[in-house]
Amino acid sequence: MPASDSGYIGRFAPTPSGHLHFGSLLAALASYLDARNAGGHWLLRIEDLDTPRNLPGADQHILHTLDAYGLHWDGPVVWQSRRLEHYHALLEDWLRRDLAFYCNCSRQDLKDFAGVYPGTCRQRRLPADSSHAIRVRVDDRLISVADRLQPPLVVCLSADPGDFVVRRRDSIIAYQLAVVADDVAQGITDIVRGADLLDSTPRQLWLYQLLDAPAPRYLHIPLLLQRDGDKLSKRLGSAPIDPDQAPATLFRALHTLAQQPPAELARAPVSEQLDWAIAHWQPRRLPGAPQFNQVYPAGS
Numbered sequence: 001m002p003a004s005d006s007g008y009i010g011r012f013a014p015t016p017s018g019h020l021h022f023g024s025l026l027a028a029l030a031s032y033l034d035a036r037n038a039g040g041h042w043l044l045r046i047e048d049l050d051t052p053r054n055l056p057g058a059d060q061h062i063l064h065t066l067d068a069y070g071l072h073w074d075g076p077v078v079w080q081s082r083r084l085e086h087y088h089a090l091l092e093d094w095l096r097r098d099l100a101f102y103c104n105c106s107r108q109d110l111k112d113f114a115g116v117y118p119g120t121c122r123q124r125r126l127p128a129d130s131s132h133a134i135r136v137r138v139d140d141r142l143i144s145v146a147d148r149l150q151p152p153l154v155v156c157l158s159a160d161p162g163d164f165v166v167r168r169r170d171s172i173i174a175y176q177l178a179v180v181a182d183d184v185a186q187g188i189t190d191i192v193r194g195a196d197l198l199d200s201t202p203r204q205l206w207l208y209q210l211l212d213a214p215a216p217r218y219l220h221i222p223l224l225l226q227r228d229g230d231k232l233s234k235r236l237g238s239a240p241i242d243p244d245q246a247p248a249t250l251f252r253a254l255h256t257l258a259q260q261p262p263a264e265l266a267r268a269p270v271s272e273q274l275d276w277a278i279a280h281w282q283p284r285r286l287p288g289a290p291q292f293n294q295v296y297p298a299g300s
């Protein structure tokens, strides 16, 4: 794939634990519009490492639905399950350089620490064991997250969550490691995704530092919430969006992202709606969301 003229490379990175629902369509659409508006590339990566959570056929449904909505990606799709060697090589390197360590603490051992790792195995130098977790060491430096929409966030990882897991006790590579390894390998310059992942961003910035790689720009879009405050994807996790209703649903998604599409676009083919939306993309219109409980405008 030739480099994009603008230098912008974005991506959508769904987990195939369910079908594409309206909340994930919003993340896909926002990242697509941001990339295309910037004259950039938009890549697709299937984050299928958490094998017990993968729903059979969900990856194909996601590809088919994106296609039906006119959200065409550049280059080949990347499946994380085919990149295990790469993640293991990174882990080996970090272990060798003492940037990471084995940890055999159980859930029970950690239950009294409110999600903050107490450092139990930090100095124990446990030998390699595939049934141990692997954690990266953090220190008390402050990590600042700059986001194009959200207020600045400054976090001290040693205070919370402490040394964090990059390979789980069941040997599955943790999301934090895989997402950063791949964003670096794919040269991603801009990440546009749901604000539920804001919380993960400081850990990911830490891993960028370990990899000596430049951090991307971030835009975390507010989550679509149900009235009772549940994230849509949890409540309607099993309600896939219908590829046959693409024009109407895409129009609703543009409206929900507060892009103010003209009414006459409502029945236009998706390609026409997207052409308009790329030309008029205004991330500033997204409802600002200092917290995760932002509710979109009425009627969305």
Ligand code: GLU
Pocket: 012, 013, 014, 015, 047, 179, 193, 197
């Ligand atoms: N795979 C993650 C998810 O579906 C998103 C990863 C990301 O955008 O960083 O929630």
